[in-house]
Amino acid sequence: MKNVRIVMVGDVDAGKSTILGRLLVDLGLVTPAKLEELETSSSKRGVPIEYSFLLDAFQVERDQAITLDLTRIWVRTPDAEFVFVDAPGHRELIRNLLSGASEVDAAVMVVAADEGITLQTRRQALFLRWFGFANVLVAINKLDLAEDPRAAYNARAAEVTAFLDQLGMHPRAIVPVAARSGDGIVRPGPLTMWWTGPTLLDALGTLERAAVRTDGPLRFVVQDVYRRDGKRLIAGRVESGTLERGEFLTFWPLQTGARVLTIHQWPREVERAVAGSSVALELDARVFVDRGAVGSRATDAPELGHAAQTTVVWLGADPVRAGEALRMRLGTREIPVTLQKIEEAIDPDTLEPRETQELRSGDVGVVSLVARELIAADTHLAESSVGRFVLLRAGTIVAGGRIDAVVGHARGEGATNVVAMTSSVERRERTARNGHAGGVFWLTGLPSSGKSTVAMAVQRMLFERGRQVYVLDGDTLRTSLNVDLGFSDDDRSENVRRTAAVAGVFADAGFIVICALISPFAADRELARSAYPNAFHEIYVSCDLVTAEGRDVKGHYGRARRGELPHFTGVSSPYEVPQQPELLVDTASHRIEESASLLLEYIESHVRSR
Amino acid sequence: MPALDYLDELEARTIFILREAFSCVSPLAMLWSIGKDSTALLWMVRKAFLGEVPFPVVLLDTGMEFEEVYAFRDRLVAEWNLPVANEACPPESTVDQTLPPAARHAARKTAGLRALIAREGYRGIILGIRRDEQAIRAKERIFSPRNADGSWDPRSQPPELWEYYAYDVPDGAHVRIHPLLHWTELDIWRYTLREQIPYVPLYLAKAGKRFRSLGESNITFPIASNADSLEKIIAELEVTRDPERAGRAMDSESEDAFERLRTTGYM
Numbered sequence: 114m115k116n117v118r119i120v121m122v123g124d125v126d127a128g129k130s131t132i133l134g135r136l137l138v139d140l141g142l143v144t145p146a147k148l149e150e151l152e153t154s155s156s157k158r159g160v161p162i163e164y165s166f167l168l169d170a171f172q173v174e175r176d177q178a179i180t181l182d183l184t185r186i187w188v189r190t191p192d193a194e195f196v197f198v199d200a201p202g203h204r205e206l207i208r209n210l211l212s213g214a215s216e217v218d219a220a221v222m223v224v225a226a227d228e229g230i231t232l233q234t235r236r237q238a239l240f241l242r243w244f245g246f247a248n249v250l251v252a253i254n255k256l257d258l259a260e261d262p263r264a265a266y267n268a269r270a271a272e273v274t275a276f277l278d279q280l281g282m283h284p285r286a287i288v289p290v291a292a293r294s295g296d297g298i299v300r301p302g303p304l305t306m307w308w309t310g311p312t313l314l315d316a317l318g319t320l321e322r323a324a325v326r327t328d329g330p331l332r333f334v335v336q337d338v339y340r341r342d343g344k345r346l347i348a349g350r351v352e353s354g355t356l357e358r359g360e361f362l363t364f365w366p367l368q369t370g371a372r373v374l375t376i377h378q379w380p381r382e383v384e385r386a387v388a389g390s391s392v393a394l395e396l397d398a399r400v401f402v403d404r405g406a407v408g409s410r411a412t413d414a415p416e417l418g419h420a421a422q423t424t425v426v427w428l429g430a431d432p433v434r435a436g437e438a439l440r441m442r443l444g445t446r447e448i449p450v451t452l453q454k455i456e457e458a459i460d461p462d463t464l465e466p467r468e469t470q471e472l473r474s475g476d477v478g479v480v481s482l483v484a485r486e487l488i489a490a491d492t493h494l495a496e497s498s499v500g501r502f503v504l505l506r507a508g509t510i511v512a513g514g515r516i517d518a519v520v521g522h523a524r525g526e527g528a529t530n531v532v533a534m535t536s537s538v539e540r541r542e543r544t545a546r547n548g549h550a551g552g553v554f555w556l557t558g559l560p561s562s563g564k565s566t567v568a569m570a571v572q573r574m575l576f577e578r579g580r581q582v583y584v585l586d587g588d589t590l591r592t593s594l595n596v597d598l599g600f601s602d603d604d605r606s607e608n609v610r611r612t613a614a615v616a617g618v619f620a621d622a623g624f625i626v627i628c629a630l631i632s633p634f635a636a637d638r639e640l641a642r643s644a645y646p647n648a649f650h651e652i653y654v655s656c657d658l659v660t661a662e663g664r665d666v667k668g669h670y671g672r673a674r675r676g677e678l679p680h681f682t683g684v685s686s687p688y689e690v691p692q693q694p695e696l697l698v699d700t701a702s703h704r705i706e707e708s709a710s711l712l713l714e715y716i717e718s719h720v721r722s723r
Numbered sequence: 724m725p726a727l728d729y730l731d732e733l734e735a736r737t738i739f740i741l742r743e744a745f746s747c748v749s750p751l752a753m754l755w756s757i758g759k760d761s762t763a764l765l766w767m768v769r770k771a772f773l774g775e776v777p778f779p780v781v782l783l784d785t786g787m788e789f790e791e792v793y794a795f796r797d798r799l800v801a802e803w804n805l806p807v808a809n810e811a812c813p814p815e816s817t818v819d820q821t822l823p824p825a826a827r828h829a830a831r832k833t834a835g836l837r838a839l840i841a842r843e844g845y846r847g848i849i850l851g852i853r854r855d856e857q858a859i860r861a862k863e864r865i866f867s868p869r870n871a872d873g874s875w876d877p878r879s880q881p882p883e884l885w886e887y888y889a890y891d892v893p894d895g896a897h898v899r900i901h902p903l904l905h906w907t908e909l910d911i912w913r914y915t916l917r918e919q920i921p922y923v924p925l926y927l928a929k930a931g932k933r934f935r936s937l938g939e940s941n942i943t944f945p946i947a948s949n950a951d952s953l954e955k956i957i958a959e960l961e962v963t964r965d966p967e968r969a970g971r972a973m974d975s976e977s978e979d980a981f982e983r984l985r986t987t988g989y990m
Binding site: 325350 | 732889
């Protein structure tokens with residue numbers, strides 16, 4: 114049996130709740146006791162039997178005969194189960210209509226024969242188009258108020274057709290009804306005897322549930338990473354396409370990749386997961402993946418960029434203007450964005466674009482957004498959650514939007530927030546603005562163990578995630594700050610001290626500082642810790658001497674073996690292995706990508722601001 | 724590839740919601756009334772978190788549940804290794820005395836929940852309510868913010884677009900999370916049957932009567948029914964016009980009884 118979800122739209126008095134109440138009664142779904150209760154409530158308020166009371170459960174709704182918030186009504190016919198979402202028509206409650214419309218398969222638009230298409234109806238039709246509704250039914254209601262129901266219907270049907278045509282929308286049917294008397298709802302009545310088309314119920318029967326595409330491009334949205342029995346399980350949902358065990362997944366926007374070892378659907382393991390499935394994946398490599406990542410096949414990826422052209426519906430109580438900093442939720446990621454420009458708003462009266470400086474509650478507009486991080490989004494994949502987003506202001510959802518285009522891999526101007534570097538700014542303020550805390554991540558290890566390579570890879574990844582990050586590399590600093598120092602034990606200590614001091618200043622300024630220094634002596638490293646004791650992390654980049662020497666990136670090992678370098682760590686000078694590093698990164702037995710992922714994950718978990 | 728069937732789709736959405744709650748709201752607890760809905764939900768919690776239940780599961784205990792309910796609880800806690808906590812509700816004399824009598828019993832649970840949240844500082848409470856149960860619940864959001872006193876303001880609910888939920892609440896306030904909101908009574912029984920989820924035997928008919936909805940023994944009454952198996956319950960529900968909560972005295976004492984209970988924080 115099919116199950117179809119339908120939203121009711123129309124102006125406040127068009128009779129949406131009455132149509133649903135009538136549908137319930139005429140299908141025999143209301144018990145005699147409930148009907149009696151309805152008569153009592155109605156007569157208590159001095160009105161004839163009011164079918165909408167079946168839906169309007171709040172006292173104030175019954176008293177004022179209006180619907181205040183979304184409600185749902187289940188209607189069972191022999192062939193189908195319908196869930197109707199009844200949304201109020203008030204302008205100030207547009208958020209409820211949008212909330213309702215975002216979860217359904219079709220819409221029924223109710224137009225009162227005596228009123229025709231009102232401004233409110235125009236606005237709601239704009240939302241339907243914005244959501245991309247293909248299935249719309251129209252009911253011309255209140256024919257009981259017309260002198261000539263047939264003429265009234267024909268006039269309104271022509272008006273509705275012309276209006277929806279302008280929006281590029283084509284209703285599946287336009288049916289005449291009189292909800293109060295029930296004509297045309299479940300069966301024809303005296304007012305609709307002339308009508309040869311379907312009743313509302315017949316027309317509803319032609320609607321289908323919107324199916325998700327199992328053959329579309331693969332999208333797997335990551336919600337979380339769980340650890341079970343020493344395994345890392347990537348929890349999330351397949352939103353489009355079909356995921357097969359054994360295939361290679363690329364995670365965006367960081368572009369890390371690994372093969373899917375197992376697909377868990379507790380208590381089972383499965384061979385594949387189709388669109389809509391909630392699963393947990395075990396990967397064959399320990400690459401960095403966290404909440405917000407989008408998995409796809411490498412060849413069929415979402416678009417990447419730092420800015421997006423979007424169409425939004427603004428819901429915030431206060432208007433929005435260009436330049437406002439907001440947060441965007443795209444899939445399961447939350448990203449700081451700046452509204453760079455309002456390109457235009459759609460005028461609900463004329464349906465024409467108009468220039469504007471601000472969007473008010475209920476306005477539909479085209480706006481460009483600039484992100485502080487690289488975003489991965491879909492522009493033409495309806496079932497992908499990274500094709501639609503919400504905007505938040507102070508933690509509250511203030512807009513819904515659709516991504517029309519992803520632009521520019523380069524960073525946009527609008528995202529730059531300039532922070533005055535004075536002592537009048539507290540550390541917690543910097544953390545709040547950056548969205549992360551500062552810290553020193555001190556990479557120690559033998560020459561050619563991979564410290565700088567890992568540091569640079571992680572710096573890139575952190576930068577793409579919008580983090581404030583800088584690498585202090587030992588060799589590089591020896592060409593500037595530490596140019597006066599040699600390789601005696603004392604000079605090595607001073608080298609560490611100066612580097613640690615600079616790192617501490619950067620960290621205090623809110624930066625994630627990655628230091629890549631051999632720093633062979635444990636005592637020096639402890640000294641370095643004291644430069645920024647509240648967030649210093651010793652990270653041992655471990656690599657056996659044979660492997661490191663085999664790499665010998667700079668040819669130093671060769672020279673040391675020939676006796677040309679008198680104080681070369683590992684050959685002619687000792688290296689004190691860290692006894693209790695905060696993290697160990699083993700580059701001898703792992704690929705650089707895996708080592709970088711491990712470090713990235715460690716850093717992210719230690720600079721998180723909440 | 725065939726698409727997901729209807730029950731799979733409902734289940735996958737519930738798991739998505741549970742995982743969102745666990746990732747974004749902390750600390751978190753779940754209320755388990757031990758009825759069919761929250762037990763099916765508990766089964767899906769185990770699915771979402773690969774066999775574990777990563778937050779406390781709380782019974783708001785008025786001491787008035789049916790004996791069979793307590794026995795079922797003890798059995799499942801052992802079988803599923805549940806991190807269960809019993810929260811004793813304050814006596815009836817402490818609740819709003821202007822409520823009708825059965826609603827006063829129910830309000831004890833509201834008071835118990837309020838005390839629990841205040842003591843443990845929970846920012847999220849997971850509940851197994853459904854929209855088709857009751858007209859007021861039909862207006863709920865999946866993530867429903869509550870004020871510091873636990874009250875619900877249904878007239879200013881946040882937008883809930885697609886599957887973007889309101890996670891953030893001010894300190895002291897909390898969010899109610901309703902992962903079963905989109906299920907119906909029939910869906911729950913069909914799913915319980917398919918997944919072989921245990922349930923309290925009081926739902927099955929004995930001597931022509933069965934419980935369709937389980938509440939405290941003093942304010943819940945059985946309905947006339949011969950459905951003594953899940954298959955028969957499903958067949959019965961496919962044709963019935965009677966509301967699910969017909970046996971729950973608190974719902975129908977006065978026109979606004981349930982609305983009053985809910986706006987002050989009832990489940």
